[in-house]
Amino acid sequence: MTDPKRYLITSALPYANGPKHIGHLAGAYLPADIYVRYLRALKKDVLYVCGSDEHGAAITMQALKEKTTPQAIVDKYHAMLKSNMADLGISFDIYHRTSSPIHHETAQEFFTMLNDNGDLEQKESEQFFDEEAQSFLADRYITGTCPICGYVGAFGDQCEKCGTSLSPEQLVNPRSTLSGITPIKKVTTHWYLPLNKHEAFLRQWILEDHKEDWKVNVVGQCKGWIEMGLQPRAVTRDLDWGIKVPRQDAEGKVLYVWFDAPIGYISATKQWAIDNDKDWKPYWYNADTKLVHFIGKDNIVFHAIIFPVMLKLHGNILPDNVPSNEFMNLEGDKMSTSRGWSIEMEDYINDFVKKENGGDQMVDALRYYLTAIAPETKDSEFTWKGFQDAVNSELVAVFGNFINRAFVLMHKLCGGKVPKFHNEIMDDADKQMLEEIKITKQKIAQNIEVYKFRDALAEVIDLARKGNKYMQDKEPWIVAKKVSPNPSEGGEYDPNAQNIIDNCLHICLQLTANLAIFINPFLPNAARRLCVMMKTVDKMLDWENAGSAKLLSVGYSLRPPELLFKKIEDSEVSEQVEKLKIKSEAIKMENSKKDGGQQKTDETSKINGDTKVSEAQVPPLEKFREAIKSEIQFDDFAKIDLKVGTILSAEKVAKADKLLKLEIDLGFEKRTVVSGIALHFSPEDILGKQVVVVANLAPRKMRGIESNGMILMAEDAEGKLKFVAPDAVVNNGSGVS
């Protein structure tokens, strides 16, 4: 977008079910903050919103775990996240929360408008239901044995042990975490967002309009989704923690957390407008607003496909870009709070920022390293040694040291004042140095504008490096010997000596002021402290001032230098590495204790003989009982049109290991039916077989092939499939009832 009137910047809403680590910080918050601080320095109209995502089943799970209420959980973690972000200099204009009334209203209005406009669909589906607790169960609320690795505590959506993503149906011996009983399946009604209806729009908008300016991983993943065929997505759930679906016929239903969370950006904007007596609407409705969502790679489809469809249907503007970062690993392994292999923002703040030897500069140290290794194009890795090296030999030795030596020399050789610049003896090195400042300004701006913060920061350090070299070449400390030579050393007086020194330090100081402007979006604390040292106002940090060689007035006396950053000691990093190991070991022990407990019950049941059924075993009859669905009327059954047909041809569907494409002769017509039986039958085995087909089933696309009907199959206890068919050949097209 060229020259937007205002900017609306968002960072992914952190989920308030626990502390968040520095990988999150590096992925979605720090880059956004740098961008926002840069825009503010440009004096743009920019609003930066974020907040805690406080709904969803994982919150209620955490409440069970901590033996408290969901509200208590979100209150606790919202407060923690909010203060952590503030402590680390993430400068939200508002950090809001989705449990607030204004968010509930906003999300409900959003749903109502889409529903009233006919943009949502209502469909029935079967969900697991806990009869004892009288409650539908989110996938997370069902535990059982993982069919892949046999882990006893797998969840309905994922096995934490082997990492496989699961559906609750796949669990062996599923149990409700609410009551412990085996859940049954029950029909429920939900609202869906028919993404499939917006394929043409998404193709144009993402694959054409943004194929150049969006990151390859974002466009690539969206392309994959679109090509795969978009499916309607449920926007409601049966749960009691969340935003009530604003309809009388939706008792006990809430908006699905993914639907309500991104609307949090809008409600946060509204709250900000109220607090600041502003109008929120232009930020979400005017086409001259540039909306940018900063996210991690796990969030791409929500922010690039689903939320934009919602926004479009609701009449809002669309994001101009969705800069998504990859992930940051830690000391050779994935960062994970639950496994204890992480550096929580909270912990870093306690260990470095709050200690007497830490403070703001340690915020900047972290911001420096996280930006320098930001996972912009691929996963990156945080190591404590890397942190120490980056801080000590780049931030301290190059940047901090340049500024320190400029200040020290100025105090020693120029009386603590900004020296005069003598144009008449200006040389090429001086010109070159001044020119470099301007070039660097351009490079930084160009990089930030395309979200390359790592490169932008490297430019700042590189400019300081050039400053060091310039000073080295000019060596004013040598020239100083010619100002007041010591005859015993054979020094010679040079009337020009002081002027040479003045020019060098004049340029070094102007460069220092420029460095303050350049470093400001990245390391705001350092920039502020530089302003104090130079006795300038914060306004000097406005971006338009960058490139100027007149930021500090001649004759102006400056404060004595103060070290901007301290070196990080070996002991500090080794302590952290040790701490990390201890933390993850402790959690591993705890988990294996749990495992051990479960295995013990297994063993006990074996020792007791076969009279007791072990938890890990599948009770087959029980399994069939579960499968009994809720009662229907004859009319419901009569709606189903069953016909006998013969399989004329069968072929494997490309890129699908379970699907067969079948031609079926129904007597009066031939049908294409796609059936998921490829693992049980090979195409040639089933040619000519008679089958029972649901003839009036709505067509459905699978792998791009439209399936018109479904074939009835029987499944035995081992999951083997058998055809349901007449026991003697009948005419194709015969009815079944």
Next chain:
RNA sequence: GUCGGGGUAGCUCAGCUGGUUAGAGCAUCGGAUUCAUAACCCGAAGGUCGGCAGUUCAAGUCUGCUUCCCGAUACCA
């Protein structure tokens, strides 16, 4: 399984439409220097560009296959 991204010097990463001896910072080693947080500055050494095949006068860069890491995920009506 499928889709997407990625595997380039010890480490963190650049390398646009294929073109002379593959780049940067850090780490390492050597030199110079002392204004500076034993900092800076100069120089050297470091890579069969995950593997195999192919296209081409020429491939890190294109094609196919293969392997490893990360993310997203079906379908099974």
